[in-house]
Amino acid sequence: MSLYEKVFENNREWVASQLAQDPTYFSQMALGQEPEFLYIGCSDSRVQPENFMGVSPGEVFVYRNVANLIPNNDISSISVTQYAVEYLHVKHIIVCGHYGCGGVRAALDNKDLGKLNIWLRNIDDVYRLHRDELNALPDENARFRRLVELNVQEQCLNIMKFSFVQHARAKGEYPRIHGWVYDIATGTVKDLEIDMSKFTDELKVYQLK
Incomplete structure (x- = not known):
């Protein structure tokens, strides 16, 4: 068989x-479903959120793509996030990267991968934004791991830029946005503890209706 x-x-x-x-x-x-979490993660087959989060079906709304990206021009990820916020009323949005991510590695190696380059340019932009910090690290593996973390942080900020997220948060404390990294080698999850409030001045804040 x-x-x-x-x-x-x-x-x-x-x-x-x-x-x-x-x-x-x-x-x-x-x-029907009433999930508390929107989980945005990488498509890597080794990363299964329901397992390492210990949640049951119906408790987490899952969206995955290469390198857990939320570009501001990607209608798929935007639609998922808007549906989760406005219709499912999730309390927590989790962006979860993972160490050893092939998408981040491909962007770091600066190889020509054809049409995949279009997607990976989003990670190139993360490197550009944090070039000084990354280049100051002692070795390539340290840069690789830190770029995974910084990519998660930037995707959290991309979510915060959405007008529908800002409007929802203006009405209460939810949804809360979290950045995680999963370590495949140990099975553990690291909360990056990103303080979204400190980035408020850097984001475009929409006039609330």
């Missing part, structure tokens, strides 16, 4: 297992 065929066998076994524990599991799940 191929791995592809095995997936369907695994699915049947999983359904039977869930129903044995709770006969209403799927019927209840079908009623």
